[in-house]
Amino acid sequence: MPLKKKGGNHQRKEEIAHNRLEYLWQISLSYATTMPSISRFYVSIMWEMGKRLNYRLDNVTVKSCFCKKCYTVWIPGKTVQIRQTKNSKRKRVIYTCLYCKRQKRYGTAHRR
């Protein structure tokens, strides 16, 4: 069997966690539009696993681009509505989950 081993047998725990979580995330993404319920199921597994392994999911999903309440993968214009608000010097982005209507705000300006 042509099984490739990268870097020998000493694969770090974190690397394994990352690979597994990334794999789950890829599945969730691929089902996000076609079968949202399956996609949510995989996101929930990923979320639980990430918590259990104490692994920051930001490393996998780049941003927290899924709903922490209903686990819907956020696709702009399809599953999430993104609004930008500007007040004075603060810029804010508001994500509204179109499935459970949960809102998440992100501040994009840094305070000094």
Ligand SMILES: [Zn+2]
């Ligand atoms: Zn939601």
